[in-house]
Amino acid sequence: MFRWSQVGDVWRVQDGPHWFDISATDTCFRVRSNVDESAFRSLFRMDVDHAAMYGGIIKRGPELQEHLGSLNGLRMMRPFSATETLMSFLCTSNNHIARIKTMVGTLAGYGVPTEVGYAFPEAEVIASVSETELRAKGFGYRGASIPKAAAMIADWGGEASLQSLKQQEFGAVRERLLGLPGVGPKLADCILLFALDFGESVPIDTHIWQALTRLYFPEWSNTDLTHKKYEASAEFFRARFGEWAGVAHQFLFVDNMLNWRERKKESALGTSVDSD
DNA sequence: TACGGACCTTTC
């Protein structure tokens, strides 16, 4: 989710038409929102038995025990808006967080105002924006794929059609998503996991690739992630953690992200042949 | 079928 912001001691997150202002006291969280408590509970997966899930993950993969311990309380989000999630991930390819947040904020700006910001627009609205306009606003080459993908989604039936994909088979939905311009294997898996709640999905980005090679495929350390290696390692991880693979992946991601600089140095030391 | 580059722009 790329529309988090901090306003004083209040954390704000916007999700499609929803917004939440969250502040913490010693004993609880106080939440102000334009929707009811059930939406907040769904967003943070409060319906999930996390103790059982942690136990299950550690049983299948003891190597993740330290990750789960040091990041205890980490929650994967369950966004309400599949449209916003999909459009957001279209902004992420070959890109960095700061710029992605700006771009998602720009897309949200095409929606209707709320008390605190904007409701993320329907795909149909984004489809009506020109490539030229998005390029002028700093989207680069993604300015071409975003409206095209939005037009296809609008043609499918918009948000409701995306929600209906949740009832279909993993592989079939993945193929469908891969048909969208700008969506390759990694984005398809992100959309499956975060927008459509397919827990078995394993998105492999640069961070996860580092973690996977370190833990499971040392012979592939410091090699490029090719399509073949992508599918092989994702399938391995899915077989290991099943419906919890996505959550397990999230712990690896955050751990690697937090130790990003450090890891990069270590990696550079190991392959310093071409560095000056 | 499997790599190698180009691709927009910003940040470190």
Next chain:
DNA sequence: AAAGGTCCGT
């Protein structure tokens, strides 16, 4: 130089 990759050509 690299960033929460994808696409096209060889």
